Amino acid sequence: MRHAGVVMTAVIFLFWGTMNTLLVFRERKKESLGQYRAHVAAFHKDALLRERWFSIFRKNVKIGYTGFKFEKVFAAEGIEIRSTVESKVKIELFGASQWVEIQGLLVADDAMKPVSLRLDATLETLPAMSLTGKREGDSFQLSIETGFLPPVRLSLPLQELQLGDAFGPSLPIAGLEVGETFEVPCFDPIALERALATVRVVARETRSTSGLSVDAFRIETTFRGVMSLSWVTEAGEVLLQELGPPFEGVRLIGDTPQNAKRINPK
Amino acid sequence: MSPLRSIVRMRLVSLKNTTLNVKADALTKFFVLLFGLGNVIVIGLWVSYESFEFIENFPAFGAALNAKMIALLFFALLFLVILSTIIVAYTTIFIARETDFLFQHPIAPRDILALKTFEAMAFSSWATLFLCLPVLISFGYLRQAPATYYVDSAVVLMLFLLFAGAAGTSIALILAPVLRRLTLRQALTTSALILGVLGWVFLRSFNIWEIDGTNSFLVLDRFTSQLTAMHSPFFPGQWASSAILAAAAGNRGEVLFQASMLLANTLMFIPFLAWYGTRYYGREWLAVRSHSRGARRGIDSEARAAAPSLETRPAWTGRRGPLVSLLLKDMLVFVRDPAQLSQSLLFFLLMVIYSLSLLRIPKDLLGTEKLRILVHFANLGAVCMILSAFTSRFLFPLLSLEGRAFWIVGLAPVRRSFLIQQKGIFGLGVSWTLGMITIVVSNAALAAPPALFLGAVYSVLLAGVCLTSLSTGLGAAYPTFEEDNPSRIAVGLGGTLNFFASALSVAVIIALEAFPYILASRPAQVFQAGLPDSPRWTWIWLSHTAAFAFTLALTVFCHRLGARSLERRDF
Numbered sequence: 001m002r003h004a005g006v007v008m009t010a011v012i013f014l015f016w017g018t019m020n021t022l023l024v025f026r027e028r029k030k031e032s033l034g035q036y037r038a039h040v041a042a043f044h045k046d047a048l049l050r051e052r053w054f055s056i057f058r059k060n061v062k063i064g065y066t067g068f069k070f071e072k073v074f075a076a077e078g079i080e081i082r083s084t085v086e087s088k089v090k091i092e093l094f095g096a097s098q099w100v101e102i103q104g105l106l107v108a109d110d111a112m113k114p115v116s117l118r119l120d121a122t123l124e125t126l127p128a129m130s131l132t133g134k135r136e137g138d139s140f141q142l143s144i145e146t147g148f149l150p151p152v153r154l155s156l157p158l159q160e161l162q163l164g165d166a167f168g169p170s171l172p173i174a175g176l177e178v179g180e181t182f183e184v185p186c187f188d189p190i191a192l193e194r195a196l197a198t199v200r201v202v203a204r205e206t207r208s209t210s211g212l213s214v215d216a217f218r219i220e221t222t223f224r225g226v227m228s229l230s231w232v233t234e235a236g237e238v239l240l241q242e243l244g245p246p247f248e249g250v251r252l253i254g255d256t257p258q259n260a261k262r263i264n265p266k
Numbered sequence: 267m268s269p270l271r272s273i274v275r276m277r278l279v280s281l282k283n284t285t286l287n288v289k290a291d292a293l294t295k296f297f298v299l300l301f302g303l304g305n306v307i308v309i310g311l312w313v314s315y316e317s318f319e320f321i322e323n324f325p326a327f328g329a330a331l332n333a334k335m336i337a338l339l340f341f342a343l344l345f346l347v348i349l350s351t352i353i354v355a356y357t358t359i360f361i362a363r364e365t366d367f368l369f370q371h372p373i374a375p376r377d378i379l380a381l382k383t384f385e386a387m388a389f390s391s392w393a394t395l396f397l398c399l400p401v402l403i404s405f406g407y408l409r410q411a412p413a414t415y416y417v418d419s420a421v422v423l424m425l426f427l428l429f430a431g432a433a434g435t436s437i438a439l440i441l442a443p444v445l446r447r448l449t450l451r452q453a454l455t456t457s458a459l460i461l462g463v464l465g466w467v468f469l470r471s472f473n474i475w476e477i478d479g480t481n482s483f484l485v486l487d488r489f490t491s492q493l494t495a496m497h498s499p500f501f502p503g504q505w506a507s508s509a510i511l512a513a514a515a516g517n518r519g520e521v522l523f524q525a526s527m528l529l530a531n532t533l534m535f536i537p538f539l540a541w542y543g544t545r546y547y548g549r550e551w552l553a554v555r556s557h558s559r560g561a562r563r564g565i566d567s568e569a570r571a572a573a574p575s576l577e578t579r580p581a582w583t584g585r586r587g588p589l590v591s592l593l594l595k596d597m598l599v600f601v602r603d604p605a606q607l608s609q610s611l612l613f614f615l616l617m618v619i620y621s622l623s624l625l626r627i628p629k630d631l632l633g634t635e636k637l638r639i640l641v642h643f644a645n646l647g648a649v650c651m652i653l654s655a656f657t658s659r660f661l662f663p664l665l666s667l668e669g670r671a672f673w674i675v676g677l678a679p680v681r682r683s684f685l686i687q688q689k690g691i692f693g694l695g696v697s698w699t700l701g702m703i704t705i706v707v708s709n710a711a712l713a714a715p716p717a718l719f720l721g722a723v724y725s726v727l728l729a730g731v732c733l734t735s736l737s738t739g740l741g742a743a744y745p746t747f748e749e750d751n752p753s754r755i756a757v758g759l760g761g762t763l764n765f766f767a768s769a770l771s772v773a774v775i776i777a778l779e780a781f782p783y784i785l786a787s788r789p790a791q792v793f794q795a796g797l798p799d800s801p802r803w804t805w806i807w808l809s810h811t812a813a814f815a816f817t818l819a820l821t822v823f824c825h826r827l828g829a830r831s832l833e834r835r836d837f
Contacts, residue, residue, distance in 0.1 A: 009536075009540075019527050023499065046517055047517070048515045048516055209324075210325055214327050214487065235330035239327070254325050
């Protein structure tokens with residue numbers, strides 16, 4: 001009892017020291033992350049699940065929707081980032097206009113390197129395609145199955161990987177600064193290829209959305225020769241995405257899930 | 267048994283005895299208060315839910331802006347609670363009469379400091395706790411947060427308030443040697459300067475002049491983004507807001523980390539306060555007391571030297587009647603109390619900010635006749651509620667603040683009811699002045715048509731009378747002469763009853779004044795079916811008369827209630 005005060009004071013100092021040291025280490029760790037991973041960390045921040053939904057228009061006619069979910073899961077193996085894509089869009093493919101439906105799930109580790117992948121693509125004129133992938137040693141093994149061809153196996157280097165829809169990747173990034181440029185490996189579910197997406201933060205502009213003015217970063221993304229312009233808020237919400245050739249006239253407008261999914265497939 | 271435990275036990279026994287002595291009418295009052303508090307919480311829940319939902323529904327940036335609103339809430343609360351605790355802690359720890367009493371007993375200064383710190387923290391943050399909890403609950407409900415969110419948010423809010431309270435108390439202790447050396451004029455000038463600079467920086471950073479209907483959210487978004495301190499991971503407000511957002515998202519690990527950060531940094535104040543209590547508190551308390559007595563002697567001698575004697579007083583000044591003497595006494599006591607003066611300055615700043623904000627009201631809001639009338643009565647309600655807060659905080663405690671010296675005014679050759687009238691005249695002078703300035707400026711900003719303008723002025727005059735009558739009447743009916751802290755008197759049973767009665771009377775006056783406009787906005791068939799199709803002006807005059815009759819009846823009732831209670835009272 002005599003030394004209770006001293007012990008309590010020591011415990012308080014120890015607790016304070018531990019917590020503040022942990023905070024400093026946490027911030028240092030964030031600073032030491034690569035540019036892309038730092039932006040992904042800023043995107044997730046306190047939230048475990050974030051969603052992005054777009055209505056897709058071509059020349060002011062709605063041609064589909066696409067949605068991305070980014071979920072942070074505390075699994076037994078460590079932190080997992082689960083990216084889900086759900087997309088339905090009418091595009092010109094193999095000389096015909098047809099509906100393409102994509103559903104996929106990419107599980108990545110804390111370093112954004114892929115652990116597993118499952119992606120199903122359905123086209124009107126072709127049999128369904130299924131793509132699965134899993135980590136094996138220092139590589140990521142992909143298996144592509146179609147109804148009319150024998151399974152194809154691909155081996156990718158174990159690097160950061162992002163999912164995209166029919167038009168390109170939608171990167172879970174926030175906390176951008178004008179002048180930044182970085183490259184992210186992305187997987188194209190239509191071409192079934194991995195390629196680097198180059199992202200350049202061009203300017204900060206005021207955009208109008210839902211009748212209100214919002215500050216956003218204008219981002220140029222180049223992926224497989226297609227250049228797109230996106231307007232992304234400080235918190236990582238995409239207000240608008242405009243695609244260049246061969247998808248000229250296609251605009252992806254940020255929307256609620258209910259509104260985005262409201263399309264007439266005919 | 268340790269002295270601190272004895273004091274705590276004494277407080278508990280006192281509380282138990284008070285509870286046991288509760289009579290039927292006191293129980294009724296308690297339930298009225300409970301009902302009123304319940305209403306405040308329900309209204310808080312509804313208003314905050316509607317606001318969060320409105321913002322959340324903007325696609326792409328609504329959710330992010332709501333998150334920033336939560337961060338802004340904790341940012342503002344941190345400064346407000348710290349500022350409030352500095353004022354309350356300084357008066358409670360160094361100036362309060364009970365502290366003198368405790369120092370006369372064999373109690374260690376450290377124990378007195380612990381007790382007074384706890385009291386100061388509780389008094390400066392209980393209202394914040396009650397008002398913020400509904401906001402956090404509605405945010406969680408909107409985000410469909412898991413059940414654990416509600417427990418987490420309550421714990422985080424309590425930890426945050428403890429941190430702000432402990433920080434405010436520590437700052438008050440550090441500033442005490444400076445504060446006691448300042449004269450009243452120096453203290454006033456310094457506070458006005460600090461408040462002025464802070465207010466200017468705040469309004470400038472908010473870019474309030476740029477706000478209009480289309481870009482108000484943009485300005486708000488830019489303001490919240492530009493406050494770098496608000497987003498710093500080392501800022502206590504950020505710990506609290508991150509914990510709340512993480513709790514809403516079900517991220518328990520993050521909640522635990524951020525709440526632990528708050529707890530660790532709050533606990534660090536304990537060794538500091540204990541060390542200060544043991545080493546410096548007794549000495550500093552003596553210094554403050556002796557300095558204030560020295561200053562008092564200085565003021566008295568200066569006053570004696572400056573004041574002309576009865577014989578030499580110029581003939582034109584005449585003899586002061588009881589009314590003028592008591593008014594001058596009240597004014598002098600008011601300006602000499604640093605807590606009253608500093609809080610009234612804050613109050614005045616609030617009124618200025620409110621009036622200025624109306625200069626930039628979105629013009630779309632005044633587009634139609636219906637909206638114009640809606641905004642007009644909303645403004646009238648806001649001005650009356652500000653007045654109500656003023657009378658509840660500053661006028662209600664006026665009679666109780668006579669304290670143990672009540673026998674002096676009690677023995678004065680005037681009727682006891684005259685004391686209520688005198689306090690009423692004092693209160694009416696202040697509330698009418700403040701109310702008139704605010705209602706005239708706000709109606710000019712809203713470009714109100716003459717009929718509405720004059721109606722608003724008339725309503726504020728009546729509201730001023732109602733609120734003053736309630737505060738002085740109920741202040742006399744439920745005085746607390748033992749208490750010398752006006753904040754405590756205002757939040758006591760009588761004070762809270764007065765607050766709700768004031769809100770109700772404001773609601774009645776506004777409802778009566780708005781009645782003709784509500785009638786006019788109804789479809790014609792309703793008029794024909796249920797109500798006479800009379801000219802609008804008749805209804806307006808009738809409503810003015812009804813509001814006047816209500817004010818008169820309330821004033822007479824409050825005056826009689828207060829006078830009867832005061833006449834029966836012994837010293």
